[in-house]
Amino acid sequence: MPRPPHASVAFWDRYKPDLAGPTPPPEVLAFEWTQYEGHGPGVELLGRPRTALELGAAEGREASWLARRGVRVTALDLSPVQIERARRWWKDVPGLTIVEGEACAYLRETEETYDAVFSIWGAVWFTEPDELFPLVAKRLSPGGLFAFSHGETPHHLRGRQPMYGKGPAGREMTVDRWCLPPEAWAELAHRHGFADVQAQCLPAPGEQGPGTIVVRGRVP
Numbered sequence: 649m650p651r652p653p654h655a656s657v658a659f660w661d662r663y664k665p666d667l668a669g670p671t672p673p674p675e676v677l678a679f680e681w682t683q684y685e686g687h688g689p690g691v692e693l694l695g696r697p698r699t700a701l702e703l704g705a706a707e708g709r710e711a712s713w714l715a716r717r718g719v720r721v722t723a724l725d726l727s728p729v730q731i732e733r734a735r736r737w738w739k740d741v742p743g744l745t746i747v748e749g750e751a752c753a754y755l756r757e758t759e760e761t762y763d764a765v766f767s768i769w770g771a772v773w774f775t776e777p778d779e780l781f782p783l784v785a786k787r788l789s790p791g792g793l794f795a796f797s798h799g800e801t802p803h804h805l806r807g808r809q810p811m812y813g814k815g816p817a818g819r820e821m822t823v824d825r826w827c828l829p830p831e832a833w834a835e836l837a838h839r840h841g842f843a844d845v846q847a848q849c850l851p852a853p854g855e856q857g858p859g860t861i862v863v864r865g866r867v868p
Contacts, residue, residue: 701760712738712744721743724747726748726771755783760787764793773799781842791866791868794837794865830848844865
């Protein structure tokens with residue numbers, strides 16, 4: 649059984665501790681899918697959406713970049729710490745709504761539909777796909793796009809795996825992460841009704857380090 653959402657909150661509250669405190673907002677110069685600046689595809693993967701939902705937006709960099717270009721964006725994250733930072737940084741960005749919540753719960757409860765749902769090293773990587781994918785499909789407009797990225801899956805890992813980190817007072821914590829190769833993500837997307845599915849692993853620049861898995865598909 650999946651862990652209840654609240655079990656992950658403390659883990660993600662401590663995500664990117666270097667941004668803690670009254671740090672100023674960064675200058676976001678590009679929409680990035682990979683962990684390497686200026687490497688790989690950009691916002692063109694989303695097409696030209698009028699509305700978009702980001703799942704696991706953390707501090708909301710890409711969501712704010714997209715909203716500044718006229719897209720009405722909802723940025724969703726589980727962590728109140730990340731949400732507070734995003735709201736403080738991007739409070740003056742028009743068209744950007746920042747929401748605290750768990751991905752599946754939000755998708756079940758909202759009545760909104762979106763031209764694009766995306767996740768950049770975010771909630772898609774950490775949510776049961778057989779639960780999440782049909783919920784995403786229901787909240788997409790006809791022809792809408794689902795796109796996500798995450799780190800390259802090591803060959804020795806498959807399926808649901810624990811990811812370790814430090815919680816409050818240094819206590820070790822885990823969250824579940826779905827470690828799948830591109831072809832497995834593509835099969836899942838097809839199974840849940842997505843079409844025109846593309847899934848690949850982009851090698852790191854110079855192949856120095858792990859690559860990035862990028863997946864996209866559309867609802868009919």
